[in-house]
Amino acid sequence: MSLIISSVEVIKFGILLFFDQSYFLNFVKKDKVKIAYAPSIGGKNIPSQLQDQYHLNLQHFNYISTREESNIKILEKISKKKVFPVIDPTLLIDHSEWNNIIKDLNSSSITNKENYIFCYFLSNNNWYNKVISSLNPQKKYIIYSVGTSAPYSYKVKNATIIHPTPIEFIAYINHAKYIITDSFHGTIFAINFNKNFIALKRNNDTDKNSENQRFYSLLQKLNLLDYFLGKNEQYDINKIKAIDYNLINLKLNLLREQSINFLNQSLKDSKHE
Numbered sequence: 001m002s003l004i005i006s007s008v009e010v011i012k013f014g015i016l017l018f019f020d021q022s023y024f025l026n027f028v029k030k031d032k033v034k035i036a037y038a039p040s041i042g043g044k045n046i047p048s049q050l051q052d053q054y055h056l057n058l059q060h061f062n063y064i065s066t067r068e069e070s071n072i073k074i075l076e077k078i079s080k081k082k083v084f085p086v087i088d089p090t091l092l093i094d095h096s097e098w099n100n101i102i103k104d105l106n107s108s109s110i111t112n113k114e115n116y117i118f119c120y121f122l123s124n125n126n127w128y129n130k131v132i133s134s135l136n137p138q139k140k141y142i143i144y145s146v147g148t149s150a151p152y153s154y155k156v157k158n159a160t161i162i163h164p165t166p167i168e169f170i171a172y173i174n175h176a177k178y179i180i181t182d183s184f185h186g187t188i189f190a191i192n193f194n195k196n197f198i199a200l201k202r203n204n205d206t207d208k209n210s211e212n213q214r215f216y217s218l219l220q221k222l223n224l225l226d227y228f229l230g231k232n233e234q235y236d237i238n239k240i241k242a243i244d245y246n247l248i249n250l251k252l253n254l255l256r257e258q259s260i261n262f263l264n265q266s267l268k269d270s271k272h273e
Contacts, residue, residue, distance in 0.1 A: 002033040002267055024057035034060055035266045038067040038086050038259075040214060045074060054078050063266040065259075068217045086259040087218070088188055091252065095174075095193045102171045110171045116142040118176035119156050120169075120186040123202040127231045128180070129157050131198055134237050135178050144172060178241075184214050191222065191252070194245040201230040221255065222248050 005025060025034045046054055058064065058079035065084040066075055075083045117136060121128060132143065145159035146169065164172055170189065173179060179190040179197040190197035199219070203210050212228075219225050227243070229235055 002035060003028055004035045004037055004263070005039070025060050026057060028060070033062045033266075035063045035065075035263070036061045037065055037263065038089055039065075040067050041071055041074065042211060044070070044208075044210065044213065046078060051078050055080075063262075063269075065262055068214050070213045070217065084262050086262055087252075087255045088185070090185060091188055091192060092256060092259060094253075094256070098170060098192065099174065102167050102174065104167075110168065110175055113175070114142055115140075115177040116144050116175075117178045117180060118172050119143060119145040119159060120179075120181040120183050121145070121156070121200075122183050124155055125182070125200070125202065125231070126155060128182070128200055129155070131200065131229065132156065132180055135180070135198075135240070141177060144176075146172075184211075187215065188218065191218075191224070191248070194243075194249070196241055196243050197227060198235075198240055199228045201228065204230065222251050224248065 003025060028034060055078050058075070058081065061079075061081070063084075064075060064079060064081055065086040066072055067086065067088055069085055072083045072085060075081075117132065119128075119132065135141070136143065139158070143156060143159040144162050145156040147161045147163045162172070173186075173189045173195065174193050176195060179186065179195050180200065181187055181190070181197070182200040182202045187197065187199040190199075199215055201212055201215075203212070205212050215228050216225070219228050224243075226235070227240060
């Protein structure tokens with residue numbers, strides 16, 4: 001039997017330098033094959049005082065992959081194991097398969113809405129409104145902003161606050177004219193659905209706890225770094241309004257194939273262990 005753990009930050013340490021060791025499957029019997037798919041350490045490095053614990057816990061895995069290129073050398077050095085680059089689990093299926101999941105909503109009120117800008121923010125940065133306004137200078141688009149547990153979405157000017165279910169969230173992305181987000185998953189769903197988007201930096205690249213690397217890792221591979229913006233960074237609004245996804249989809253399909261191959265090979269090899 002094989003066990004796969006696949007979530008964004010299951011091996012991430014918290015602000016108090018604590019991490020949940022159960023995510024490393026340390027409770028599973030040693031004769032079971034354990035695979036880590038696309039985890040992230042959530043930051044730039046693993047603190048020195050945690051590295052011995054990470055080394056011991058990573059030994060539980062037979063196969064390790066990671067979502068961020070910058071994590072590979074870090075995890076290989078600490079684990080003394082080969083670490084493979086893969087894409088986020090939500091990208092393992094393309095937009096046609098996601099459309100099958102949301103097909104029951106395709107006749108709902110979401111598809112009947114006029115052209116709209118879809119906003120999804122996880123931080124409170126007032127400069128985001130300037131970017132939104134540049135896409136909507138004549139206010140011809142409705143703005144929908146997802147209400148989160150924190151009041152960030154309520155900072156979006158002239159926006160209608162929505163509280164969609166997970167499936168409705170995907171449907172809103174699917175039918176949006178433009179997407180503006182500071183969320184990594186908001187960004188990758190925009191890419192998967194071939195949408196014109198802007199990904200905004202929640203913090204500076206030089207910040208100690210910056211999580212921008214997860215964006216850089218994927219956007220660089222897809223030649224989409226021009227659409228990842230920080231405060232006061234210059235951008236071409238006309239370019240953002242017309243992203244050509246032909247080559248991007250080819251690159252994404254290749255990354256998808258490589259990631260699925262990692263899973264298939266790991267599961268195949270596990271049968272002989």
